[in-house]
Amino acid sequence: MRKLLVTLLASAALAAPALAQEHPEVPSVKWSFNGPFGSYDYASAQRGFQVYKEVCSNCHGMKLLSYRDLTGIGLNAEQVKAIAADVTVPGGTNDAGEPVDRPGTAADRFKAPFPNDKAARAANGGALPPDQSLIIKARENGPNYVHALLNGYVDPPAGTVVPAGQYYNEYFPGHYLAMPQPLHDGQVDYVDGTKATVEQMSKDVVQFLTWASEPNMERRKQLGVKVVLFLALMTGLTYGVKRKVWKDLH
Amino acid sequence: MAGLHKSTYQNPVINWIDTRLPLFTMMQKEYGSFPTPKNFNYFWNFGALATVNLIIMIATGVFLAMNYSANTGLAFDSVERIMRDVNYGWLLRYAHANGASMFFIVVYIHIFRALYYGSYKAPREILFMLGVVIFLLMMATAFMGYVLPWGQMSYWGATVITNLFSAIPLVGDSIVTLLWGGFSVDNPTLNRFFALHYLLPFMIFGVVFLHVVALHITGSNNPLGIDVKSPQDTIPFHPYYTTKDSVGLCVYLLVFALLVFFLPNLLGDPDNYITANPLVTPAHIAPEWYFRPYYAMLRAVEWKLGGVMVMFASILVLFFLPWLDTSPVRSTRFRPMYKPFVALLVVSFFALLYVGGKPPEGAYVVIGRVATAYWFLHFLVVLPILGKIERPLPLPESISNPVLRARPPFSGGGGGPLPQGAAAKPMDRA
Numbered sequence: 001m002r003k004l005l006v007t008l009l010a011s012a013a014l015a016a017p018a019l020a021q022e023h024p025e026v027p028s029v030k031w032s033f034n035g036p037f038g039s040y041d042y043a044s045a046q047r048g049f050q051v052y053k054e055v056c057s058n059c060h061g062m063k064l065l066s067y068r069d070l071t072g073i074g075l076n077a078e079q080v081k082a083i084a085a086d087v088t089v090p091g092g093t094n095d096a097g098e099p100v101d102r103p104g105t106a107a108d109r110f111k112a113p114f115p116n117d118k119a120a121r122a123a124n125g126g127a128l129p130p131d132q133s134l135i136i137k138a139r140e141n142g143p144n145y146v147h148a149l150l151n152g153y154v155d156p157p158a159g160t161v162v163p164a165g166q167y168y169n170e171y172f173p174g175h176y177l178a179m180p181q182p183l184h185d186g187q188v189d190y191v192d193g194t195k196a197t198v199e200q201m202s203k204d205v206v207q208f209l210t211w212a213s214e215p216n217m218e219r220r221k222q223l224g225v226k227v228v229l230f231l232a233l234m235t236g237l238t239y240g241v242k243r244k245v246w247k248d249l250h
Numbered sequence: 251m252a253g254l255h256k257s258t259y260q261n262p263v264i265n266w267i268d269t270r271l272p273l274f275t276m277m278q279k280e281y282g283s284f285p286t287p288k289n290f291n292y293f294w295n296f297g298a299l300a301t302v303n304l305i306i307m308i309a310t311g312v313f314l315a316m317n318y319s320a321n322t323g324l325a326f327d328s329v330e331r332i333m334r335d336v337n338y339g340w341l342l343r344y345a346h347a348n349g350a351s352m353f354f355i356v357v358y359i360h361i362f363r364a365l366y367y368g369s370y371k372a373p374r375e376i377l378f379m380l381g382v383v384i385f386l387l388m389m390a391t392a393f394m395g396y397v398l399p400w401g402q403m404s405y406w407g408a409t410v411i412t413n414l415f416s417a418i419p420l421v422g423d424s425i426v427t428l429l430w431g432g433f434s435v436d437n438p439t440l441n442r443f444f445a446l447h448y449l450l451p452f453m454i455f456g457v458v459f460l461h462v463v464a465l466h467i468t469g470s471n472n473p474l475g476i477d478v479k480s481p482q483d484t485i486p487f488h489p490y491y492t493t494k495d496s497v498g499l500c501v502y503l504l505v506f507a508l509l510v511f512f513l514p515n516l517l518g519d520p521d522n523y524i525t526a527n528p529l530v531t532p533a534h535i536a537p538e539w540y541f542r543p544y545y546a547m548l549r550a551v552e553w554k555l556g557g558v559m560v561m562f563a564s565i566l567v568l569f570f571l572p573w574l575d576t577s578p579v580r581s582t583r584f585r586p587m588y589k590p591f592v593a594l595l596v597v598s599f600f601a602l603l604y605v606g607g608k609p610p611e612g613a614y615v616v617i618g619r620v621a622t623a624y625w626f627l628h629f630l631v632v633l634p635i636l637g638k639i640e641r642p643l644p645l646p647e648s649i650s651n652p653v654l655r656a657r658p659p660f661s662g663g664g665g666g667p668l669p670q671g672a673a674a675k676p677m678d679r680a
Contacts, residue, residue: 134523215334249485
């Protein structure tokens with residue numbers, strides 16, 4: 001039996017290195033939203049929205065978000081209306097039954113970059129740019145992974161032949177992806193004057209995307225603190241009551 | 251025997267109701283004055299916790315169902331609408347998803363309690379078997395519930411697991427077609443899984459009721475595993491165990507709250523935040539953590555039908571547990587030889603749980619096979635043999651007199667301690 005145990009432990013120890021990843025470890029960033037009291041950095045998320053709007057949204061949709069949701073990163077109703085009004089969306093039909101367009105409203109979903117998946121593939125060398133609404137939650141270690149990916153475009157190791165239409169990324173599983181490096185220094189002009197380095201933009205866009213994946217995180221954590229404090233108190237009280245009730249028992 | 255109940259309640263309204271439908275008398279008898287062994291430890295909280303968990307699952311589930319669409323085109327987005335736009339929808343959904351994990355944690359501890367303290371032995375065989383039925387229903391419910399959000403892991407998990415039935419000779423393929431409602435996992439599958447996911451919890455509730463009835467007939471086991479011998483051994487359920495269960499309940503809710511509010515996606519798979527896509531297979535298909543031990547057993551055997559049989563047998567073997575264990579002593583406390591084997595069973599369980607989430611290659615396969623082999627060895631070989639050769643420790647005289655029988659041999663009278671030579675066959679069997 002002891003032999004069995006030893007075998008079990010030994011094989012567990014052997015297993016770990018054998019399955020090590022060939023990708024470098026994703027660096028951990030100190031995000032403002034980490035930890036039980038973490039919250040979103042609205043200024044950063046707003047900059048991130050600017051990056052999304054000017055860069056990412058050319059290929060990636062966010063179909064689960066509406067413009068009205070943007071009040072969640074500190075934009076006011078007027079700003080949201082203005083952002084929404086910038087896009088044109090199908091507006092049903094007119095009295096003659098002909099389809100018409102209208103400016104977007106806060107209630108509209110983010111406008112998709114392509115009318116359908118086939119159009120998206122056709123424009124991207126056969127690859128479908130994934131929707132970004134949940135991208136952070138849909139990846140292991142999401143915030144750090146997306147951040148690493150955006151900074152992970154390096155020269156391929158000597159001797160590697162990158163297939164046509166593909167690009168080399170340190171962190172992408174299999175290394176080759178159809179998305180060329182999306183961010184370059186100075187690519188956007190931040191309204192708040194922050195210097196738009198790749199590192200800065202990637203952090204901002206991750207801040208924005210994390211909020212988009214989990215817009216209720218702050219409310220969840222705030223309620224959680226109250227619930228946990230209440231339950232801790234209740235545990236103490238209940239234990240006291242139990243002790244008192246059981247005291248006379250021998 | 252028809253006739254009005256003679257109620258002793260003073261309050262005229264309660265008395266009037268109790269005379270016609272003696273619910274108050276019944277509750278008082280079964281949960282108020284119900285004589286309960288006085289020596290429970292906190293392991294005995296987990297039955298009550300499982301009941302509370304079932305109620306939480308049904309309550310959150312009903313409200314989720316009000317906002318969910320069981321249609322492949324709508325399901326994923328309807329779940330996200332719950333997360334984003336429904337008032338406290340995120341709380342309902344995270345509580346329901348993590349509630350499933352909590353349910354399995356609680357039930358696994360509950361089952362371990364039964365194994366360690368021999369709660370399955372006479373006269374509690376039916377009580378235990380009803381518990382195994384509940385566990386099987388729970389697994390079916392959890393499996394179908396996981397399909398409903400229609401993410402990648404929902405879809406591929408459903409595909410892999412339903413496909414297992416195709417291993418059954420002759421009728422396998424027809425069964426799979428019947429499960430799917432077509433020729434692949436698709437809208438009819440989602441629709442019927444939703445219907446069944448809503449139905450099964452109420453069936454669980456019914457079996458839980460029988461489980462509790464059976465418990466109240468046999469009475470509870472206890473950490474010493476010996477029978478209640480006199481009223482001194484018991485205390486009324488209320489207030490003693492209502493207060494003790496409340497302590498456990500608070501701690502349980504605390505753990506539950508930490509998961510829901512601070513780590514809601516810890517136990518989930520990121521792939522399930524990607525909409526189901528029949529054309530893209532995820533790199534690793536792994537079930538939720540609570541199914542991984544059985545998934546590991548399934549993969550431990552290369553022959554498909556064999557793997558399926560091993561997987562189902564790993565749980566069905568529990569139905570025979572009351573007869574496979576030949577030891578007359580219930581509690582492992584008094585079974586020195588058995589104790590390390592229980593530990594080994596727990597190690598195997600966790601090893602399988604770990605391996606079930608890893609790709610089936612290299613050392614994982616070896617660990618999975620060794621642990622699977624031990625799982626069956628434990629129940630089919632160790633338990634039957636050990637009961638015959640083991641010499642249990644002397645049992646205490648009674649619950650209220652938990653002094654071990656460390657007296658000199660041949661000093662006991664009627665019902666007293668056994669001579670040491672006879673300790674291998676204690677007369678503690680009811």
